[in-house]
Amino acid sequence: MRTRKVRSNGCEDMDPYMENANQTGQPASFPGQVHQTPGGGILISSLQDVVNWARSNSLWPLVFGTSCCAIEMMSTASAKYDWSRFGFEVARATPRQADVIIIAGTIVNKMAPVLKRLYDQMADPKYVIAMGACATSGGPFFYNTYSVVKGADHVIPVDVYVAGCPPRPEALLHALIALQEKIKSGSTREQIRIGESKH
Amino acid sequence: MHLTPEATLEESGEWLGLVLAPDQAKSCLSRLRHAPEIEMDYLFCLTGVDWKTHFSLVYHLSSTQHRQTMVVKVKLDREQPEMDTVSDIWRTAEFHEREAYDLFGIRFRSHPDLRRLFLTEDWIGWPLRKDYEDPVNMIKL
Numbered sequence: 610m611r612t613r614k615v616r617s618n619g620c621e622d623m624d625p626y627m628e629n630a631n632q633t634g635q636p637a638s639f640p641g642q643v644h645q646t647p648g649g650g651i652l653i654s655s656l657q658d659v660v661n662w663a664r665s666n667s668l669w670p671l672v673f674g675t676s677c678c679a680i681e682m683m684s685t686a687s688a689k690y691d692w693s694r695f696g697f698e699v700a701r702a703t704p705r706q707a708d709v710i711i712i713a714g715t716i717v718n719k720m721a722p723v724l725k726r727l728y729d730q731m732a733d734p735k736y737v738i739a740m741g742a743c744a745t746s747g748g749p750f751f752y753n754t755y756s757v758v759k760g761a762d763h764v765i766p767v768d769v770y771v772a773g774c775p776p777r778p779e780a781l782l783h784a785l786i787a788l789q790e791k792i793k794s795g796s797t798r799e800q801i802r803i804g805e806s807k808h
Numbered sequence: 809m810h811l812t813p814e815a816t817l818e819e820s821g822e823w824l825g826l827v828l829a830p831d832q833a834k835s836c837l838s839r840l841r842h843a844p845e846i847e848m849d850y851l852f853c854l855t856g857v858d859w860k861t862h863f864s865l866v867y868h869l870s871s872t873q874h875r876q877t878m879v880v881k882v883k884l885d886r887e888q889p890e891m892d893t894v895s896d897i898w899r900t901a902e903f904h905e906r907e908a909y910d911l912f913g914i915r916f917r918s919h920p921d922l923r924r925l926f927l928t929e930d931w932i933g934w935p936l937r938k939d940y941e942d943p944v945n946m947i948k949l
Contacts, residue, residue, distance in 0.1 A: 718945075719928075752949055755935045755942045
């Protein structure tokens with residue numbers, strides 16, 4: 610059953626969401642319920658699902674690479690492994706406009722207050738990915754070093770950890786997709802704190 | 809070469825190595841810089857090494873005119889590691905010697921500005937020495 614809207618001058622146009630509609634008239638890939646109101650508008654319920662879907666598909670990362678994992682992050686951003694297919698199109702240099710901070714690299718004692726300041730400057734909702742062994746636990750610098758913080762989660766709360774030294778670009782993409790799924794299911798730290806969860 | 813009677817050459821590494829005593833090192837390095845047939849005008853690395861019984865400074869020199877590279881090693885005393893500065897021969901040694909001072913505690917005589925480079929000014933201790941203890945950060949296996 611296709612739904613057509615008829616304009617006042619008589620020509621019909623197809624609502625783009627309804628082109629792949631299933632039998633009950635719901636669009637295939639849109640979360641939430643779509644109701645056709647008389648007059649041609651769309652009323653959407655399950656607002657939180659729609660908001661989470663929108664947020665997860667347009668996460669803008671903050672440019673934060675401190676050491677070797679930054680090279681792998683750059684190659685994930687470049688043409689071969691392109692992360693802008695998933696919505697991470699714009700990598701912002703300022704934390705005020707970024708959604709997700711990908712901690713790509715070692716956090717040393719001198720850098721830890723800088724990281725905390727950048728995280729505080731980010732606007733809610735914000736998410737954190739700890740990329741690589743150094744950001745996860747201090748990595749190869751866990752023993753016998755005087756200067757490395759043993760894991761970025763000593764400084765800021767982390768949502769997704771990526772293993773690897775450095776992780777391959779595909780592993781970072783897997784982590785980004787995992788973060789997207791966490792946002793859609795409402796189980797990131799931010800969302801649990803606020804109290805919106807599907808469970 | 810008529811460098812100095814106590815210098816020894818070692819040819820086992822990738823580049824020609826020269827081992828000097830610290831009191832003649834400065835004049836020998838100056839001659840390496842200015843002698844027209846050697847003319848090592850590019851100091852591309854200056855590092856310290858802690859051998860537990862003594863320190864050593866390693867200078868990596870390169871000549872842009874003759875396209876040669878060589879290594880100069882100077883053995884220093886463990887208790888009081890001091891050396892003349894070479895920052896008047898190669899300007900880049902200012903920062904390299906600050907790093908060696910910062911991490912090993914090797915003092916360079918007549919250095920224009922000898923202070924810590926990477927660590928904060930109030931740091932106590934020389935972290936890259938083998939006997940450096942930091943019970944808060946360093947975990948011993």
